[in-house]
Amino acid sequence: MNSTPASDSPEALRAGLVKQLRDLGAIRTDRVASVIGQVPREAFAPEARLAEAYDPQRAVVTKRDKDGLAISSVSAANVQAFMLEQADPQPGENVLEIGSGGMNAAYLAELVGSAGTVTTLDIDPEVTDRARRLLADAGYDSVHVVTADGEFGAPGRAPFDLIEVTVGAPDIPPAWREQLAPGGRIVVPLRVRGLMRSFVLVREGDRLVSRGYELCGFVPMQGAGEQRERLVLLRNTPNEEVGLRLDDGDQVDVEALRAALSSPREEVWSGVTVGGEEPIDDLDLWLATVLDGHTRLTATVGARDKGIVASASPLGVATLVAGDTFAYRTVRAVDETRTRFELGAYGHGPAAAATAAGLVKEIRAWDQSQRSGPGARIEICPAGTPDDQLPAGRVVDKAHSRISISWPGQRP
Numbered sequence: 191m192n193s194t195p196a197s198d199s200p201e202a203l204r205a206g207l208v209k210q211l212r213d214l215g216a217i218r219t220d221r222v223a224s225v226i227g228q229v230p231r232e233a234f235a236p237e238a239r240l241a242e243a244y245d246p247q248r249a250v251v252t253k254r255d256k257d258g259l260a261i262s263s264v265s266a267a268n269v270q271a272f273m274l275e276q277a278d279p280q281p282g283e284n285v286l287e288i289g290s291g292g293m294n295a296a297y298l299a300e301l302v303g304s305a306g307t308v309t310t311l312d313i314d315p316e317v318t319d320r321a322r323r324l325l326a327d328a329g330y331d332s333v334h335v336v337t338a339d340g341e342f343g344a345p346g347r348a349p350f351d352l353i354e355v356t357v358g359a360p361d362i363p364p365a366w367r368e369q370l371a372p373g374g375r376i377v378v379p380l381r382v383r384g385l386m387r388s389f390v391l392v393r394e395g396d397r398l399v400s401r402g403y404e405l406c407g408f409v410p411m412q413g414a415g416e417q418r419e420r421l422v423l424l425r426n427t428p429n430e431e432v433g434l435r436l437d438d439g440d441q442v443d444v445e446a447l448r449a450a451l452s453s454p455r456e457e458v459w460s461g462v463t464v465g466g467e468e469p470i471d472d473l474d475l476w477l478a479t480v481l482d483g484h485t486r487l488t489a490t491v492g493a494r495d496k497g498i499v500a501s502a503s504p505l506g507v508a509t510l511v512a513g514d515t516f517a518y519r520t521v522r523a524v525d526e527t528r529t530r531f532e533l534g535a536y537g538h539g540p541a542a543a544a545t546a547a548g549l550v551k552e553i554r555a556w557d558q559s560q561r562s563g564p565g566a567r568i569e570i571c572p573a574g575t576p577d578d579q580l581p582a583g584r585v586v587d588k589a590h591s592r593i594s595i596s597w598p599g600q601r602p
């Protein structure tokens with residue numbers, strides 16, 4: 191008898207997924223490979239076809255709000271994998287997951303083993319009912335499923351060795367820090383200056399200090415901590431919308447920038463080139479750190495096709511706003527095969543060339559001082575921490591925290 195599973199069987203799909211996630215760099219250790227090779231994803235995404243449940247890069251959306259925005263999902267396998275690598279759950283640990291679904295809680299339960307404890311918490315009773323049922327059916331009834339606003343953590347079950355947040359957080363509420371054991375870790379998709387990164391942070395006294403981060407996208411946090419970005423439209427012709435995404439108290443002169451958009455553009459090129467597949471998310475984090483007046487320009491395909499802006503980008507591209515002028519990051523191909531691209535900026539408004547040059551100056555600075563370096567270091571201090579007790583760097587003030595972002599410089 192042939193014991194090889196059919197190529198579309200769950201067993202074969204799991205083995206294939208592990209290989210794909212290793213190739214993507216999302217799985218880095220045998221421990222994470224082992225649990226992803228073991229937990230039946232189809233048991234936690236019964237609404238999806240098998241191929242969707244095992245798609246390495248696509249989330250299965252399980253709930254949308256009245257405007258069609260996804261508010262609950264089973265996260266994509268690559269995101270679950272790299273966050274488990276960041277979190278590094280150890281046997282016997284007490285773990286809190288904020289944002290439930292069932293699947294990631296099952297992975298956590300496997301990693302902490304029978305001596306450990308997993309609590310998964312969601313604000314939405316439909317989500318917790320579903321997660322409780324799916325976890326029990328798959329044999330993970332030791333996971334505690336709690337319906338509550340994650341803003342306040344789970345005080346009755348603290349202290350935690352590890353908190354894994356699986357929802358986009360605009361801030362770090364005090365409960366998360368206070369409910370971590372000394373030296374405990376929190377992995378959290380945190381939005382800072384309009385950019386989301388999954389940070390792994392370690393508690394050092396009343397501070398959280400970063401140990402690394404990854405690019406990610408997550409559904410937004412609801413409840414007491416909800417704080418969405420604002421979108422202001424510079425052009426609202428149907429299908430040709432252009433806007434600015436504002437975050438963390440950003441203020442702009444919308445009327446002046448609307449006028450700027452319809453003025454001719456100036457371009458400034460940096461001489462810095464990147465490969466077509468080369469990630470430049472650290473450049474964006476650098477620009478968000480160093481530029482006063484940093485925002486994100488968004489545009490529809492229609493606006494790009496009309497030539498109003500150079501690229502269509504629903505999430506937005508790094509943009510420097512200086513009063514009545516703005517400039518945004520762009521690229522142009524430098525070879526016929528379109529494999530290398532030069533970074534530059536387009537400016538619009540009375541000071542278009544100077545503003546584009548200001549952005550390009552920081553692209554060059556990133557290239558020279560940071561490009562192959564260790565990236566940013568984030569330290570999160572409680573709100574009210576005096577300036578002289580903050581590490582040097584850009585300080586982003588949130589309701590509950592003061593976030594200091596610094597760039598230690600090139601790796602030796």
Ligand SMILES: C[S@@+](CC[C@H](N)C(=O)[O-])C[C@H]1O[C@@H](n2cnc3c(N)ncnc32)[C@H](O)[C@@H]1O
Nearest residue numbers: 262265289291293294312313340356357412413
């Ligand atoms: C991406 S899903 C979680 C994915 C999940 N951990 C998995 O296994 O793949 C995000 C969840 O966060 C929940 N959520 C949003 N705001 C929350 C809050 N304040 N407290 C707890 N859960 C929240 C949503 O209801 C949603 O179910």
